[in-house]
Amino acid sequence: MSGAIVVGYTATDAGADAAALGARLARSLGARLHLVIVLPSEGTRSAAVPPERAYEDVIRAQGKRWLADAMTHLPQELTRSGHVRLGESFAEGLIAAGEEFGARLIVVGAAEGAGFGRHRLGGVASALVHSSPIPVALAPAGTAQETVDVVPRITAALGTRAGADVLLDEAVAMATDSSTPLRLVSLVPFDVPPGLDTGAIRVVAGGHADEVLAAAKEALPQDVEVSAEQAPGDSVEDAVTHLSWLSGEVILVGSSRLAQPRRLFLGSTAAKMLRVLPVPMIVVPRTRTGDQVEGDLA
Template identity: 75%
Template sequence: MTGSVVVGYTATDAGADAAALGARLARSIGATLHLVIVLPTEGTRSAAVPPERAYEDVIRTQARKWLQDAVVRLPQELVRSGHVRFSESFAEGLIAAGEEFDASVIVIGTAGGGLFGRHRLGSVASELLHSSPIPVALAPSGLAQQDDHVLPRVTVAVGTRPGAEGVLDQAVALAGAAEVSLRLVSLVPFDVPPGLDTGAIRLAGSEHAHRVLAVAAEQLPDGLGAVVEEAPGETVEDAVAGLSWLPGEVVLVGSSRLAQPRRLFLGSTAAKMLHELPVPMIVVPRTRNEAGDR
């Protein structure tokens, strides 16, 4: 995983959580961090708000002040900067900024009202998770209140649906750049139709996970390990709740099979995982030229 880290920043607790996760990722892989505030363009503002240059100057000045305050609070060893952008939507502006800065990931916080340490998707996250061509990292509520961390490990949820290879490639790249180990968790038991023999499903999932493990081990730099961990449970939620998590780690998942190539689409499995995850999730777009693409 190369390129910069772009954070969708707001002067809120969710913005602080996003900035903290962005800093964690940037420190771990040696990337430049860009905090981006997206303001509405003239055509998207309420009719009650006068489209005057003076108004634009006021909100731009305030946004820059928020960015300055946020940048100062970031780890001093980071190469970091703040930017104000105007767009018809926050998500659209972030995607444009991600492409402008050659971002490897766009980071956003949870919607207001989420439980501490958990995820709650708002409109911006939902829009990004159904349109972005760049991986999106979701910061759970309260992340900014945790101790500063670099990544101690990367977990990747692997399955057999289209997009699985792309997710593994991204996870291997992130683990390699951060110089940490990789943990594989099989989603195969949840990728098959209900009603099949449970024992056979588990066996197939274990075999698939170990095949993927062999591929990952070959791709990782020397000295970095990869392991498979079984996630017991009859549902995705049970499986995620039964896993142990290291402080500071992240989990990567793929887009739904409904996603267009090089676009995100949050699938039902990833959405279910979010309900139980106490760590950040990075959702990876489907790549082009995969089996099944048309």
């Protein structure tokens, strides 16, 4: 097994999307799948609900029914389990479960109102992408309706800011563990100091793409394909729109430089990408556990 995948499940379309993406990632990575429902603890309940033990029994029973139904829709060959947790915050409950199970990823769905195949951050997802120490995978609306069993390609959007090496390492590890082709997209055109002319930007971007491609080739097994390209277009949104996307692929992006050490913070570039992105996004913390963190808050 290669780590675990924790899915923040709710008995909604978004919950089904998260479960579907979690199953795809678990099958691709050979990981155990944990569906986790976080329900309000006794301290956050309404005064109209029976107190303490009776209250917990009622909501746990309901949560188990929801999980049992969700399990019937998962691929039966997956190693999977369901868990009901009580907590003051859905996001905090998911992070606690992720740490308990040694999760490689936490997966959540889009907020209500997202268009088919599009992202929309709700309160839980927003809290996770601004606080989780574990990479967070965001499932677009409609993921459950896709007929994709495994991830066909992993794309990593790489710039030159702090944390790019961690992002590349995570992309290489995922590609290695899943034997999935890796595409490296250089974001240098949107990451360079202002004032450089177009020709200089192309030179810098081309050199960066060659550099990360060489590093990935050295780290990857020979049987795993890897390619690199420059992000096309005049803006991040333009680049995402003009890149080709395979049904079921995922894109990895790094956390903002504003992130606390070993925590996520969705930066402006990733947020812009998310508005037009048609595939799942995985946000990766920009520091590893145990890394030196001096200067991380610059």
